[in-house]
Amino acid sequence: MKSYTLQQLALRNGQDRPEIWVAYRGMIYDVSESRLWKKGMHYEHWAGQDLTEELADAPHTEKVFEKFVAIGQLA
Template sequence: MELPKYTRSQLALRNGQDKPDIWVSYNGLIYEVTNSRLWKNGKHYEHWAGQDLTDEIAQAPHGLWVFERFLLIGELI
């Protein structure tokens, strides 16, 4: 199944402020994190939703497995 494609502008609107959905991107894939208590209001520690977090994941205290908890909803173009 092919995933829907979203632009960086569309991703940016899912920041927990502009729209009720909270999305983040990693390695070209977009994940829905709206229901995560750790992403309340679109902020997770010093990271903001609506962004590509690929370069920031190296600083995280967890591994890439964390994305397995969230629904994969699209591709970042």
């Protein structure tokens, strides 16, 4: 599986490039097809970031990431 840096992840924010990616626990997920992530934002969360710390404040568990394809690892 390919590795990406935080800087590369940051470019996949739905603004700078069409891809919408987020990271969680070292894995990077492509959420581009999710209607909840259109324009790179989901509630107060922005795409192109590591959301590991922010999940504690979310109304769902980490199982939400099972809906998405893991496309890489955070370097």
